[in-house]
Amino acid sequence: MNKASRLFCPALITPKNAVPKQTDQLSRSQKLLTELGLVKSGSNGTYQIMPMAQRSVDKLVDLVQRNMQLAGGQKISLPVLTPTGLWKKTGRLDGDISEFYMVRDRSGKQFLMSPTHEEAVTAMLATTSPISYRQLPLRLYQIGPKFRDELKSRFGLMRAKEFLMKDMYSFDVSEETARETYSVVTASYEGLFKQLEVPFVKVNAATGMMGGSLSHEYHYVSPVGEDMLLQCSSCGFAGNSEVLESSKECPSCRSSKLNEVRGVEIAHTFLLGDKYSKPLGATFLNTSGKPQSLIMGCFGIGITRVIAAALEVLSTDQELSWPKLLAPYDVCLIGPKQGSKEQQPAEVIENELLHNIGELCGFEEVIHDDRKDLTIGKRLLEAKRLGHPLTIVVGSKAVQQDSPKLEVHLSQGDKLELDLSETLKLVDELNKQKKDLLSGYFKKDLAIRKTQLVGHQL
Numbered sequence: 001m002n003k004a005s006r007l008f009c010p011a012l013i014t015p016k017n018a019v020p021k022q023t024d025q026l027s028r029s030q031k032l033l034t035e036l037g038l039v040k041s042g043s044n045g046t047y048q049i050m051p052m053a054q055r056s057v058d059k060l061v062d063l064v065q066r067n068m069q070l071a072g073g074q075k076i077s078l079p080v081l082t083p084t085g086l087w088k089k090t091g092r093l094d095g096d097i098s099e100f101y102m103v104r105d106r107s108g109k110q111f112l113m114s115p116t117h118e119e120a121v122t123a124m125l126a127t128t129s130p131i132s133y134r135q136l137p138l139r140l141y142q143i144g145p146k147f148r149d150e151l152k153s154r155f156g157l158m159r160a161k162e163f164l165m166k167d168m169y170s171f172d173v174s175e176e177t178a179r180e181t182y183s184v185v186t187a188s189y190e191g192l193f194k195q196l197e198v199p200f201v202k203v204n205a206a207t208g209m210m211g212g213s214l215s216h217e218y219h220y221v222s223p224v225g226e227d228m229l230l231q232c233s234s235c236g237f238a239g240n241s242e243v244l245e246s247s248k249e250c251p252s253c254r255s256s257k258l259n260e261v262r263g264v265e266i267a268h269t270f271l272l273g274d275k276y277s278k279p280l281g282a283t284f285l286n287t288s289g290k291p292q293s294l295i296m297g298c299f300g301i302g303i304t305r306v307i308a309a310a311l312e313v314l315s316t317d318q319e320l321s322w323p324k325l326l327a328p329y330d331v332c333l334i335g336p337k338q339g340s341k342e343q344q345p346a347e348v349i350e351n352e353l354l355h356n357i358g359e360l361c362g363f364e365e366v367i368h369d370d371r372k373d374l375t376i377g378k379r380l381l382e383a384k385r386l387g388h389p390l391t392i393v394v395g396s397k398a399v400q401q402d403s404p405k406l407e408v409h410l411s412q413g414d415k416l417e418l419d420l421s422e423t424l425k426l427v428d429e430l431n432k433q434k435k436d437l438l439s440g441y442f443k444k445d446l447a448i449r450k451t452q453l454v455g456h457q458l
Contacts, residue, residue: 001354002329004369004379008051011037027224029311030156032320036386045153045161052386053307055328057164060303061143063195063325064166066438071188073141073168078120080145081111086119089279099148113147118276118298121169125294126282133173133286136294137181141168143303155224157308158264164304170297173284175273178295182214182271185299189218189267192301195437196323198310201238201263203229212297214271219263220309227265233257264309265302272296320387321411324434330365331357331427332388334379336395338372345399349420353394353406356424361431380409387411389430392423 012035026034033039038053049057065075084102087093101113114120121140125131131138146165153161168185172178186202193200198220205217217240219229228241234255239247241260249256274293277283283291307326314321322328333353336346358366367388369379376395383391393407397417405417408426418426 001358001363002367004332004367005371007367009037010040010050011035027155027158027308027312028315028317029158029308032311032315032318032385033156033308036320036382038386039156045150047157047160047162047304049304052328056307056322056326057303059326060307061164061166063438064143064192064301064303067188067192068139068141068166068168071139071185072137073139076121076140076142077144078114078117078124078142080114080147082114082117082120084110084112086123086280087112090119090276091279092119099150101147101149115146115148116298116300117142117167118169118272118296119280122276122280122282122294122296125171126277126280130291131171131284131294133284136171136173136284137177138171139168139181139185140171141166141299155308155312157304158224158312159226160304163302166301166303168299170299171277171282171284171294172297173286173292173295175295178271178273178297179214182269182297185297186216186269189269189299189301191440193218193267195325195440196306196310197437198313198323200266201229201231201236203239203263204243205240205268206242212270212272212275216269217263217265218267219265220313221261222264222309222312223262224312225262225264227263229261229263230258231261233259238263264305264312266306266309267299267301269299270297272298315387319385319411319413322387322389324389324430325437327387327389327411329367330361330389330430330434332367332369332383332386332391333357334369334376334383334391334393335372337375340396342396342399343372346394346396349398349404349406350394353392353420353423357392357427360424360427384409384411384413390427 033053038050040048040050042048084093100115102110103113104110143166145162147162150159150161153159170181172181201219201221203217203219205215219225219227229238230241230244231238232250232253232255234257235250235253237250237252250258273295277294277296282294284294286292310323311320335350336343354368369383371379376393380391380393389411391409395407397405397407405419406423408416408418408423
């Protein structure tokens with residue numbers, strides 16, 4: 001059982017009369033995560049993730065892995081350091097390299113602290129014993145830290161110099177089968193983002209320095225987004241304004257109702273062709289037994305960025321609101337204040353609830369606020385700001401003889417007064433909703449709404 005009294009959550013204490021400096025104006029998610037002690041700033045552009053936020057990161061990692069494995073992915077781990085010689089072979093060191101971290105070992109050999117791993121994974125396959133066409137398609141993914149020396153690192157985890165990313169690399173025998181892989185993986189992306197229940201848009205994108213013939217971005221629409229999108233108010237189609245800059249009408253429904261909105265990019269997919277496999281010599285043996293260049297794709301998801309951006313979209317200025325599947329805890333239970341007249345009988349109910357709720361949703365999903373030296377009001381205010389899906393209060397109303405009630409607060413701000421059985425039923429409902437999301441079941445109206453928000457489909 002998780003106890004609030006033992007939780008390391010170093011909240012930021014700001015003096016009452018303090019006036020924030022202009023440089024202290026932050027995005028909503030960064031402000032709340034920092035104030036509540038879920039994330040701490042390290043050096044400029046780096047962040048330390050505290051235990052409660054780490055639970056959310058771990059849940060998203062598990063969810064991403066589940067979806068990648070369903071898409072045929074196999075998990076690997078590649079070194080953070082990539083020899084710069086590989087990047088020279090593919091030509092990616094010829095342009096602007098100001099965002100790259102470079103280091104040298106004691107013998108003078110130069111390495112990149114990898115912002116991405118196309119060269120590394122392709123070189124790995126190039127040095128592997130001959131790969132047969134029978135082993136393809138191959139879909140390899142990893143989840144680990146990436147590094148970019150951002151000129152303007154801001155908005156906390158949304159644009160940091162070090163971040164957690166899932167990157168998958170696919171290898172196929174032909175352009176046709178590579179497109180099939182692309183469809184499989186992008187479909188898994190759409191399934192994942194529907195599971196998170198945050199409205200998203202999928203847009204056509206430029207391939208940029210990554211290269212290739214096809215690219216899509218996934219965005220959460222938010223005022224703090226750094227990408228400009230054009231969204232059709234008639235059908236919901238959206239596209240990157242760089243790609244649609246000359247368009248006067250929606251490519252999907254021909255409406256002229258195109259509006260500019262800002263998006264936070266949370267994922268990006270590319271069909272790469274042989275851009276990396278050819279210069280690095282990554283081949284397979286075809287049906288004739290002759291070597292042929294592997295056809296590649298790559299698929300990235302910003303793990304820490306998804307969490308920050310989802311909170312940016314869902315939260316208010318004062319309270320966090322989490323996707324159901326990413327909330328650090330499902331239920332927060334607040335018991336009576338120490339020394340109150342209802343303490344003894346209320347604690348009997350409190351202990352019974354702890355057991356029953358733990359049995360329903362798992363004891364790891366319950367946070368027990370056992371800091372009984374604090375008033376119920378103070379603990380409740382903190383619980384609401386932290387955005388627990390359900391906060392249950394065992395107070396004076398729980399021990400009244402006529403119709404005893406528990407106070408139940410939902411993360412959306414609703415307050416209910418329920419008896420014990422009704423409260424447990426609500427906990428069970430939340431647990432079932434999570435299981436439905438994990439199994440890929442979505443409410444009909446929600447699925448329709450999300451589909452309308454998805455842009456171009458292959």
